[in-house]
Amino acid sequence: MRNSRRIGALVAMASAAVGMATVTATAPASAAPVRGPQPVSTWLSAVRANADSWVKINWRTDRAVCNVEVRVSGGRDVDVDYPGRKRFTSFTRGDILRPGRTDFTAFEVNPDYDRAGVARLRATISYDLCGRRDRTQYKSFALALPVLRNVGHQGGPVRPGNDGRPGNDGRPGNDGRPGNNDGRPNGNNDGRPNGGHSWPSSPRPSMSSSAPATR
Structure with missing residues (x-):
């Protein structure tokens, strides 16, 4: 009897462990998070210090997003402007991005740097899922902007x-x-450079003469 009880208890414990493992394995698959729009890369193209340059962020998504607006913050070291004097930027083909496609958002930067480095930007994208009553969602991403030293800069753009x-x-x-x-x-x-003296228009006369000197 004791052996039967022990065997029954072991079988019950094994069944419970298998059940818990099944629940643990299936739970993440059923609750997969919604990714939405994401930058293809968080590293941007390099720009010159103290000069206006256009850069872009390439985007992709796993579901359709609409009414997209992107705003970029560069802190005190990087000035940011948008096309058309707007307060945000959007995709080149409109404000919609569908799964399987990529598009980019462009904006202008001017890094106030006196040496080479990497500027840290933050891009915030607002969008909805293209439904009539969908609420606006927001996501923020940290971006890296390589800044090259502008050797030709002397107080103004080169x-x-x-x-x-x-x-x-x-x-x-x-x-x-x-x-x-x-x-x-x-x-x-x-x-033509002359080192500070004017170029002669004709050769200078020779100081020597074949005629004898007169007293």
């Missing part, structure tokens, strides 16, 4: 010269090469 190389102030010389701090070359109006 403007290239005629040959594509910036001058000291960003303005080209007459020959297309970068000039002085005021953008003018070191030479005459023909753009």
Whole structure:
């Protein structure tokens, strides 16, 4: 009798353990979370410091989302602007994104950096699930913006010269090469440098003469 009771108790305990394992294994599958829109990558393309640059966030989703608006915060170190002087940005093909498709949102940044680094941005996306009475949902994502040192920056945006190389102030010389701090070359109006002296228009006369000197 004692052996039968022990065997019965062991069978009951084994059955209960199997039941608990089944419940534990099936619970997460039945309660899969809704992902919605997500950035394809949280790393953005690199930009120059102290210069206006357009960047974009690529998005994907596992379900249709509508009325999408994206706002980006760069804190005190990065100025952010949106296309059309709006207070937000949206997809290039409208404010709807469907599963299996990707689209991007573009915005303009100007990092106030004096050296290379990585700026931390935060993008907040608002959307609904395309129903008439769907409530607006919000998600926030941390983004990384690589910032390159702008070696040509001297208090203003860099403007290239005629040959594509910036001058000291960003303005080209007459020959297309970068000039002085005021953008003018070191030479005459023909753009040729002379090291601070004017180019002679004709060769100088020789100081020696074949005729004898007169007293």
